[in-house]
Amino acid sequence: MSASPSAVQDAVVAPPTDASASALSAPPLATHGDIPPEAEGVVVPCRYCCPKCRMELFRTADITAHDADVSSAGHKAFKGKRGLMAAAGTVCSSFFLDNVSLPWLQEASSKPEVASAPQPVDLACPKCGTRLGSQCWVGDQCSCGAWVAPSFKVQKSRVDEFAQ
Secondary structure: OOOOHHHHHHHHHOOOOHHHHHHHOOOOOOOHHHOOHHHOOOOOOEEEEOOOOOOEEEEHHHEOOOOOOHHHOOOHHHOOHHHHHHHOOOOOOEEEEOOOOOHHHHHHHOOHHHHOOOOOEEEEOOOOOOEEEEEEOOOEEOOOOOEEOOEEEEEHHHOEEEEO
C-alpha cells in the first residue's frame, strides 16, 4: 500500500507539536556577535614546549607583540599567495620572543658567531637541539608583513602549546 502524494505533502508541511519541537530543537550555535565584548581580545596564558623533549621554552608573557603591516606584505619573500594572505589579515605564523626574560635565549644569542652574523641563524631547543626557528640581530619580517628587530622568531608549528 502506498500513501497518496497529498497525504505525504500534508505530513511534511504540518507544523510540529510543542512536545516534538522541543525534543528536536538543538541549542543555537554561538556566533561572533554572541561573544561578550569583555571576552574579545583576552589572552589565555599558555606555556610553549619543545615537541620532542617537552622542555618548557617560553610562556605567553615572553612573546613580543607587533602590529601587522599590510603595506609591507608585498615584500619579495611574501609575494603571491602569502602576500594575499597577509593582506587579508590572517594570523601570524610565528612568535617573536623577548630574549631578556629567557635565560636559554640570552645564552644562545650571546654566542660570538650569532652576535656578528648579519643573516638569520637557527634557533634550537637548549635541551635536545630541535630546530625551532631563527634569530637575527638585524631583524626579520613576519608573515603579516611587520618587520621585527632584533628577531628571535619561533614558528608556531614547531612548538606545542599547553594552557596554564
